[in-house]
Amino acid sequence: MYNQTEIIKDTTELGPEGELVVNMGPQHPATHGVLHLVVTLNGETIKKIEPHLGYIHRSIEKMCESLTYRQFIYVTSRMDYLSSHINNTACALLVEKGMQIEVPERAQYVRTILNELTRIASHELWIGAMAMDLGAFTPFFYAFREREMITDIMEDTCGARLTMNYIVPGGLMYDIHPDFQNKVKAFIKQFKEKVTEYEDLVTNNVIFQSRTKGVGILSAEDAISFGCTGPVARASGVSCDIRKIAPYDVYAKVEFDEVIETAGDSFARYMVRIKEMNQSIRIIEQLIDTIPEGDFVGKTKNVLKLPKGEFYQRVETARGDFGVYIVSEGGTTPYRIKFRSPGFSNLSALSHMAEGSKIGDLMATMGTLDLVIPDIDR
Amino acid sequence: MFSLEGITTATQDWLLIKFNPTIALAIECVIVILLSISLFALLGLVLVLMERKVAARIQIRLGPNRVGPGGIFQTAADTLKLVMKEGLTPDTADKFLFNLAPFVVMMVAMLLLAPIAFAKNFQIWDINIGVLYISAISSLSVIGILMAGWASNNKYSLLGAMRSGAQIVSYELSAGFAVLTIVVLTGSLQISEIVAAQENGWWLFKGHIPVIIAFVLYIIAVTAETNRAPFDLAEAESELTAGFHTEYSGMKFALFFLAEYINIFIVCAIGATLFLGGWMPFHMGNWESFNHIMDYIPSSIWFMGKTFFLIFLIMWFRWTFPRLRVDQLLNLEWKYLLPISLFNLLLVTIIAIMGWHF
Amino acid sequence: MTNEEIKVYISSHAPSVSYDETGEWLNLTIEAAEWKDLALAITRSPLKMDYLFCLTCLDWKTHLTMVYHLTSTTYRHNIVVKANLILDKPQIETVSEIWRTAEFHEREVFEMFGVHFLNHPDLRKLILEEDFKGFPLRKDFEDPINMIKL
Numbered sequence: 001m002y003n004q005t006e007i008i009k010d011t012t013e014l015g016p017e018g019e020l021v022v023n024m025g026p027q028h029p030a031t032h033g034v035l036h037l038v039v040t041l042n043g044e045t046i047k048k049i050e051p052h053l054g055y056i057h058r059s060i061e062k063m064c065e066s067l068t069y070r071q072f073i074y075v076t077s078r079m080d081y082l083s084s085h086i087n088n089t090a091c092a093l094l095v096e097k098g099m100q101i102e103v104p105e106r107a108q109y110v111r112t113i114l115n116e117l118t119r120i121a122s123h124e125l126w127i128g129a130m131a132m133d134l135g136a137f138t139p140f141f142y143a144f145r146e147r148e149m150i151t152d153i154m155e156d157t158c159g160a161r162l163t164m165n166y167i168v169p170g171g172l173m174y175d176i177h178p179d180f181q182n183k184v185k186a187f188i189k190q191f192k193e194k195v196t197e198y199e200d201l202v203t204n205n206v207i208f209q210s211r212t213k214g215v216g217i218l219s220a221e222d223a224i225s226f227g228c229t230g231p232v233a234r235a236s237g238v239s240c241d242i243r244k245i246a247p248y249d250v251y252a253k254v255e256f257d258e259v260i261e262t263a264g265d266s267f268a269r270y271m272v273r274i275k276e277m278n279q280s281i282r283i284i285e286q287l288i289d290t291i292p293e294g295d296f297v298g299k300t301k302n303v304l305k306l307p308k309g310e311f312y313q314r315v316e317t318a319r320g321d322f323g324v325y326i327v328s329e330g331g332t333t334p335y336r337i338k339f340r341s342p343g344f345s346n347l348s349a350l351s352h353m354a355e356g357s358k359i360g361d362l363m364a365t366m367g368t369l370d371l372v373i374p375d376i377d378r
Numbered sequence: 379m380f381s382l383e384g385i386t387t388a389t390q391d392w393l394l395i396k397f398n399p400t401i402a403l404a405i406e407c408v409i410v411i412l413l414s415i416s417l418f419a420l421l422g423l424v425l426v427l428m429e430r431k432v433a434a435r436i437q438i439r440l441g442p443n444r445v446g447p448g449g450i451f452q453t454a455a456d457t458l459k460l461v462m463k464e465g466l467t468p469d470t471a472d473k474f475l476f477n478l479a480p481f482v483v484m485m486v487a488m489l490l491l492a493p494i495a496f497a498k499n500f501q502i503w504d505i506n507i508g509v510l511y512i513s514a515i516s517s518l519s520v521i522g523i524l525m526a527g528w529a530s531n532n533k534y535s536l537l538g539a540m541r542s543g544a545q546i547v548s549y550e551l552s553a554g555f556a557v558l559t560i561v562v563l564t565g566s567l568q569i570s571e572i573v574a575a576q577e578n579g580w581w582l583f584k585g586h587i588p589v590i591i592a593f594v595l596y597i598i599a600v601t602a603e604t605n606r607a608p609f610d611l612a613e614a615e616s617e618l619t620a621g622f623h624t625e626y627s628g629m630k631f632a633l634f635f636l637a638e639y640i641n642i643f644i645v646c647a648i649g650a651t652l653f654l655g656g657w658m659p660f661h662m663g664n665w666e667s668f669n670h671i672m673d674y675i676p677s678s679i680w681f682m683g684k685t686f687f688l689i690f691l692i693m694w695f696r697w698t699f700p701r702l703r704v705d706q707l708l709n710l711e712w713k714y715l716l717p718i719s720l721f722n723l724l725l726v727t728i729i730a731i732m733g734w735h736f
Numbered sequence: 737m738t739n740e741e742i743k744v745y746i747s748s749h750a751p752s753v754s755y756d757e758t759g760e761w762l763n764l765t766i767e768a769a770e771w772k773d774l775a776l777a778i779t780r781s782p783l784k785m786d787y788l789f790c791l792t793c794l795d796w797k798t799h800l801t802m803v804y805h806l807t808s809t810t811y812r813h814n815i816v817v818k819a820n821l822i823l824d825k826p827q828i829e830t831v832s833e834i835w836r837t838a839e840f841h842e843r844e845v846f847e848m849f850g851v852h853f854l855n856h857p858d859l860r861k862l863i864l865e866e867d868f869k870g871f872p873l874r875k876d877f878e879d880p881i882n883m884i885k886l
Contacts, residue, residue: 020533020537021533022533022534022537028619029615029616029619030616030617041537044537044541044704044705051862052862053862053863054862054863054864054865057863057864059872059873061873062872062873097760131700132616133616134616134700134701135607135608135610135614135616135699135700135701136698136699136700136701137433137437137697138436138437138697138698140437141437141438141439142437142438145438201698205699205700207608207699207700207701207702208700210702210703210706211700211701211702211703211706222836224786224787224809225786225835225836225837226836226837227787227788227789227835227836227837228837229789238809239809240809245812309758309759310759310763310816311759311760312760312761312790312805314789321789323789323790323805325790325792325803325805327794335794336794336795336873338790338792340789340790340792340805344840344841344844345837345840345841347840348836348837348839348840352836358703358704358705359537359617359618359704360611360614360617360701360702360703360704361703362617363616363617377863
């Protein structure tokens with residue numbers, strides 16, 4: 001590796017007068033993983049941000065080229081590990097679309113409920129992590145109290161708490177736990193009671209509001225141009241919810257609102273996520289009592305072969321528009337697979353949003369972008 | 379009745395009988411040094427544990443509960459761990475200043491201990507300019523922090539130290555003005571006289587709303603001065619990893635850590651002395667019997683109780699609020715707190731001249 | 737807007753385009769040299785393809801194909817634009833000033849496939865190390881140490 005003198009030489013590189021180049025990451029408390037930002041500062045003011053990626057690049061796209069259509073789903077759990085269920089769903093939907101597999105209604109209902117639970121869990125973790133970026137430690141524990149209930153439900157259902165791997169092309173791997181409905185209802189009850197605590201602790205906090213309002217503003221035009229999706233784009237007033245634009249599973253049947261804020265600042269992004277959790281609860285409430293009886297997996301062949309052609313499936317993860325693009329040559333493995341990750345595009349807007357602001361604002365902006373680094377690097 | 383005053387008098391009498399006055403004084407000095415060092419060690423252990431327990435209570439968890447009953451030896455175990463660790467000095471650091479900085483910070487904290495009255499007639503040095511001494515010495519700690527930040531040759535440290543410098547220098551003004559209100563009311567800079575003036579009621583209750591405002595200002599300002607959340611910009615861990623002590627490890631880090639807690643103790647002790655009557659029991663005007671019952675509680679317990687109450691307040695802040703941004707922090711001081719404290723001082727002066735306080 | 741109307745509009749700007757409607761969305765294959773002009777044309781009314789949601793490349797062993805998935809946030813119609821590139825010297829005009837998300841996506845394609853984007857503001861490696869040799873997502877990429885042949 002490097003010897004000592006080389007390292008010293010590297011760090012003492014001089015920029016223009018008055019500039020300070022700081023390496024934030026790959027090990028830094030606020031980058032939540034191995035994101036590396038080279039930040040050029042003038043005093044406390046940010047002049048330039050340059051992301052360096054690849055510290056957790058596993059080349060999942062290349063890896064998937066040698067995995068079958070049953071296997072490649074499980075690799076996607078390791079990309080955006082906070083919404084692994086939704087990633088799995090996207091891959092399963094794509095295979096189902098390509099092979100025209102009929103999915104039983106029961107499986108569709110359960111998938112939708114689990115997707116929404118995953119979204120809530122992801123947003124809960126995000127609240128905690130973002131509050132921590134802003135220097136408040138306590139909301140983390142309050143958010144994890146509710147998230148714990150969801151992970152318990154997940155553990156009952158699929159035996160895993162983070163990387164679920166529960167979804168197979170055609171439906172689900174096995175049926176839901178008999179206690180599933182009761183536990184989800186208990187969770188909804190607790191969530192509704194306790195969500196006001198976040199309002200007291202975070203939303204209405206004067207310091208929190210002054211740290212986030214008017215910080216990291218992203219206009220609607222920029223959000224579209226930078227390809228931002230999910231809560232980030234919706235906070236800028238861009239309607240981009242894939243669940244509304246191209247409904248999958250049973251989203252067409254349920255009633256929910258697409259949450260849109262227009263301010264485009266960090267506080268708007270925060271509010272979008274808080275309101276989205278309430279909408280997710282609304283979706284689950286509509287479905288939980290009406291899960292139809294029947295099979296949990298449709299009839300599929302043992303060896304799946306996608307017909308020759310190109311397939312694209314978009315889903316709405318907790319971070320935005322996740323796309324799977326498969327080019328098939330008709331074999332058992334994809335010829336080329338591309339994962340369009342929401343975090344990658346959202347990250348590209350960071351530099352534009354944070355330039356000219358203070359270091360503290362960078363943390364607020366980055367926190368509300370909700371970056372998951374394995375999702376960005378793939 | 380238990381009293382620390384009795385112990386000190388007996389010790390001094392005994393020493394004066396046994397030795398000539400010079401040697402007796404030297405022995406007393408050694409005793410005081412030993413006592414204050416052991417107080418430091420004890421306070422460090424107790425306050426860190428208290429912080430962790432308070433945090434745990436606020437964050438719906440249990441906190442340390444494995445080492446010793448209820449986790450009371452957790453901090454001792456942590457200290458042992460830190461002692462065992464290598465005290466690393468970076469190659470590119472200014473070695474002399476780097477190693478000196480933690481001791482400067484520590485020494486400042488120790489010097490501040492001198493004029494504090496822990497109990498009735500139990501004080502190391504009842505200097506007649508006590509309050510002035512405290513404000514003068516407490517300004518020195520910023521030098522240690524700047525020294526640490528600069529000598530580390532680390533950009534995060536430098537940013538943290540600069541923030542800390544700006545912050546401490548600004549907030550000292552507010553803290554100073556808040557302290558001055560009490561000096562104006564008492565007419566003395568001596569700690570013992572300030573305490574004695576509160577015999578018929580603490581200044582917080584006697585001094586009308588202006589003193590309450592001064593008290594609030596004081597608490598805000600000292601939270602900032604000790605670099606505690608929500609003003610912990612100097613070591614804002616999500617921004618600057620650990621700020622000025624990024625490069626420190628082992629016992630040198632522990633000294634910074636300890637100094638932070640000692641500083642909290644000292645500012646709270648001063649706050650308790652000025653606004654809550656120090657060791658003075660809770661007295662209500664002319665209610666003789668009530669006052670007598672209150673007198674039965676030893677004065678040292680009164681002092682510690684008040685101090686720890688204020689420490690709890692400051693800990694409560696830390697675990698509730700997010701951090702301010704650096705420009706907001708300076709705005710708060712220069713645009714709001716400073717004008718308010720100036721005006722408040724004027725009000726208190728009028729009250730003191732007209733004799734409107736109780 | 738229906739696919740037919742989109743076709744009419746695009747043909748008026750780029751006559752050599754060929755269409756393919758077998759997939760979910762309308763596919764068009766264009767000449768690499770025409771791409772920049774067409775890109776500018778389709779972002780304007782009446783198509784308003786203002787949202788580039790996926791940009792990637794395919795290695796067909798004989799040639800490379802750039803694939804652009806576009807949609808309109810106003811009209812919600814999707815098109816897929818493809819441009820074939822020569823394997824030896826893959827070059828295409830950048831679209832990073834039209835859709836700024838392309839800047840990062842093009843950098844990724846640059847290092848993974850070796851496609852050179854002309855006039856790109858900052859064409860450097862994004863994910864791989866600076867001194868990495870080869871283009872990992874091409875089919876002929878071999879890494880005897882880290883790759884396991886299945």
